[in-house]
Amino acid sequence: MAAEVQSPYTEQFENPSFRPVGWKNILSSSYSPGTYTVCGEGGHSGGYISVKQYSSYFSSYYKNYSYSDLLATPKVSGEVSIWVRKNGTEPALTFYKLSDQNTVPSSYSAPVLVEGTEINMVEGVNVDSWTKITVPGVADGTYIGIRAHDLDLDEFTATTADVTPFKLxxxxxxxxxxxxxxxxxxxxxxxxxxxxxxxxxxxxxxxxxxxxxxxxxxxxxxxxxxxxxxxxxxxxxxxxxxxxxxxxxxxxxxxxxxxxxxxxxxxxxxxxxxxxxxxxxxPYLPAPKFMYNEGNDANQNNFTDVDATEFITIGSGASPSRTLWMWNSGIAEMEVTSTTLSGGFVADVNAFSLAPGEKKAVRISAASGAGLKEGVVTFTEKNLGDITYGLQALVTEAG
The missing domain is CATH 2.60.40.10 (Immunoglobulins)
Known part of the structure; x- marks a missing residue:
């Protein structure tokens, strides 16, 4: 946006809701919380801003260039002045020279600190009542970063100011x-x-x-x-x-x-x-898990997942059998259209459906006839296709 050159320039801080047009708090969207209080009346010329910080903060006042505490003016030049009045026991005022040749990492281009005077401009000055502080000979195109402590501020003036309304x-x-x-x-x-x-x-x-x-x-x-x-x-x-x-x-x-x-x-x-x-x-799919537990109780929490790369041991004896559990751990319904077995194994289920989170007991038995039995059980699911596990049982002669 085009700059508006004002000569002379005066800012009297009359608006309690917004910073003055063209002024910025570096890295802050408004007057820094806890730093600046906008007062509607009682200043040198109506409204003013009051700065009151913790006393422990004052000990690092000069060396701590806290960006959020610098209230940046528009570009000014010539003689610059501001009226101040103390509101605490340790009044301090520092002007920092800022430049827009660099930018801080923020969402807009703001002036940054290039030089700090480290001089308390009100040290030794009686500021019990409103007092004018003047800085002559400010170079063209200079932003001033105002930092204060235990002070009221009002009526900032400059010989010339380039006031650029900004979008933020x-x-x-x-x-x-x-x-x-x-x-x-x-x-x-x-x-x-x-x-x-x-x-x-x-x-x-x-x-x-x-x-x-x-x-x-x-x-x-x-x-x-x-x-x-x-x-x-x-x-x-x-x-x-x-x-x-x-x-x-x-x-x-x-x-x-x-x-x-x-x-x-x-x-x-x-x-x-x-x-x-x-x-x-x-994804919206079922997620089958074939599991077993020693108690064959669906309410128990000690389920163990079956490893699809290894045989499931059905047991040993004349008629070995075992109860396993199919669990749908997915977010969609599981629809098994058929259950088929090989190697002489049989199951007590064929087609069934499981809602998300539901378990179903599957009883698998080995065929009669002594010897080591091996086979597979295949569950055919509507969306996932065939899900296959190996089976193994040792059948002994009836005693």
């Missing part, structure tokens, strides 16, 4: 789906998240075009889905909008947890990328 939009994205998302019955997924937007700049934002909201799979760089935020966002207003976006998750062979992000775009803002974190996507 703070954005935040919160994942409300968690780190694991189950598929819908059509194997799409729904990601729930909240977008927070705050207009911390000098001018109203938006209204001409919507803010585009895109959900991006960072692993495959594919777009999962999109939405938008419509309407204008006046200065100082914060909005929160919840989204439920459904799309198709694109996978690769070697990734389990996928990094996702939300990208906000608008002609009047730099693109914002908010992370949703790493998400595990669970």
């Amino acid at each position: 939009l703070y954005c935040k994205v919160d994942n409300q789906s968690g780190t694991t998302i189950n598929a819908n019955p059509d194997n799409t997924y729904t990601i729930n998240f909240k977008v927070t937007m705050e207009n911390a700049g000098d001018v109203d934002f938006g209204g001409i075009a919507p803010v585009t909201v895109e959900v991006i799979n960072n692993v495959t760089q594919s777009t999962f889905g999109s939405g938008e935020v419509t309407g204008s966002l006046p200065r100082g207003v914060k909005i929160e909008k919840e989204f439920s976006i459904t799309g198709t998750h694109v996978t690769t062979d070697d990734v389990k947890a996928y990094s996702y992000s939300v990208v906000l775009s608008h002609p009047d803002m730099s693109s914002f990328n908010g992370s949703l974190g790493s998400i595990i996507f669970v």
Whole structure:
């Protein structure tokens, strides 16, 4: 936005809701909380700002260049002054020279510290009542970072100031789906998240075009889905909008947890990328587990998974048999259309269905006739196909 040159320039801090136009708190969206209090009346010329910090903070006052405590003026030049009045026992005021030749890592370009005088400008000065502090000969294009302690501040003036209203939009994205998302019955997924937007700049934002909201799979760089935020966002207003976006998750062979992000775009803002974190996507399928426990009790918690690469020992004796359990640990119904066995083994089930989380007992018996019996049991599932386990039993002659 075009700069407005004002000569002379005066800021009287009359607006309790906003920083003055063209002023900034470095790395902060408003007057720094706990640092600046805006007072509507009682100043040298009406409203003023009051700075009152903890006494322990004063001990590191000069050396601790805390960005959030620097209230940056517009670019000024010539003679600069400010009126001050103490409100505590250790009043201090420091002007830091700032430059826009560098930027701090933030969502907007802000002036940064290039030189600190480390001089308390009110040391030895009686500031019991409103007193004018003057700095002559400020070079053209200088930002001043004001830092104070136990002081009221009012009526900042400069010979010339380039006041540039700036646009500043703070954005935040919160994942409300968690780190694991189950598929819908059509194997799409729904990601729930909240977008927070705050207009911390000098001018109203938006209204001409919507803010585009895109959900991006960072692993495959594919777009999962999109939405938008419509309407204008006046200065100082914060909005929160919840989204439920459904799309198709694109996978690769070697990734389990996928990094996702939300990208906000608008002609009047730099693109914002908010992370949703790493998400595990669970497909809408059954997940069979064949298990056993020694007590043959479905309510016991000491189940052991059967290793599909090894034989299941059915037992030994004249008529060995064993109860095993099929458990559907997936999120979709499991539908076994048939159960077939080889090697002379038999089972007491054929076709059956299991809801997610449900278990079913399967009794398997070996055929008669002495000797080592080996075979397989195959469960044919509607969506997964054949699920096969090896069987083994030692049959002895009846005594």
